[in-house]
Amino acid sequence: MYSTFDQSVYQQELSTQWLGHSFSYFEELESTNSHVKNISAEEVTHGMVxxxxxxxxxxxxxxxxxxxxxxxxxxxxxxxxxQTTDRFHVLTLACALAIVDYIDELLPNSNVCIKWPNDVMIDQKKVAGLLTETMFSGNTLDRLIIGIGLNVNQKAFSSEVSGKATSIAIEKGQTVERENLLSELLSRIEYNYNLWQRRRQDLLKSINRNIIGYGQWIELIVNGQLLEDTFKMLGINKAGQLVVLGEDGELKSFSYEQIRLVTD
Incomplete structure (x- = not known):
């Protein structure tokens, strides 16, 4: 049964300092990222959702x-x-980490991890995905948009993704109030954003601890080609690049657009 998002409940639950106070709700959109990209610069505010x-x-x-x-x-x-125009993928992963941490509390017996470059998994099934886009005016960043899809109460998926996707309700065995979940999640994202802005090393460490394959020997697909060697995954660096150690002892770093991991 279709359940409309209750904005009044969300507003009551919201405890952030700035994230999510400017809030736009739509029953239907083609894409929230696309909608936000089409808003005029004068209407865009930092922290809007x-x-x-x-x-x-x-x-x-x-x-x-x-x-x-x-x-x-x-x-x-x-x-x-x-203010900065770099390290955007670190922020994407910081948002993914907020999702991981919250689901960890809701489902303490589940294995919740980040899958490079921008998915969240519960016991190897996808529960969330993130998509980051930027808009520039010349060399000046106009807005950074992070789109998030989080499976909350969906109980069934199409045959195309069935067995590969899950939801919080499936794993928990009961439905979850979306309004409370979003307000709590935004608090955690705001906290991680502040860590990201201050370039805190402990944020990188937390992200790395939660990425599938961290500290393990893995295979890499670089620009669509599977490499012959295996590499030890050392995690992301402060620029958001993935750093690996080759069998020959050489360190290599890759941007998320270049690389996919083979961890199975």
Whole structure:
């Protein structure tokens, strides 16, 4: 049954200092990221959140569609206007870490991890995906947009992703109040954003501890090609690049656009 997001409950629960106070709700949008990209610069505020109950053309990494049942999940975009114009992938992973930490509390017996470059997994099934986009005016960053799709109360998935996707409700065995979940999640994202802004090393350490394959020998697909050697994954550096150690002892670093990991 379709359940409309209750904005009044969300506003009552919200305890952030700035994130999510500017809030736009839509019953239906093609894509929250696309909507936010089309807002004029004068209307954009740092920390605004746009949420749609039904996102009919949701996009994931590599232009894949994001499947989500109307009124069951959280599909939303965060808008930031940071002073810096680098380390954006670290911020994406910091948002993923906030999701991991919160689900860890809800499901203490589950294995919740970040899958490079921008997914959250519960026991090897996808529960959330993130998509980061930027808009510049010349050399000046106008807005940084992080779109998040989080499976909350969806109980069934199409045959295409069945067995590969899950939701919090499936894992918990009961439905979850989306309004409370979003407000709590935004508090954690705001906290991690502040750590990111201050370039805190402990944020990187927390992210690395939660990435699948960290500290293990893995295979790499670089620019679509599977490399012959194996590499030890050392985690991300302060620039958000993935750092690996080759069998020959050489350190290599890759941007997230270049590389995919083979950990199985």
């Amino acid at each position: 746009c949420l749609a109950d039904d996102q009919i053309k949701g996009r994931g990494q590599y232009e894949r569609n994001w499947e989500s049942e109307s009124g069951e999940n959280l599909t939303f975009s965060l808008v930031f206007r940071p």
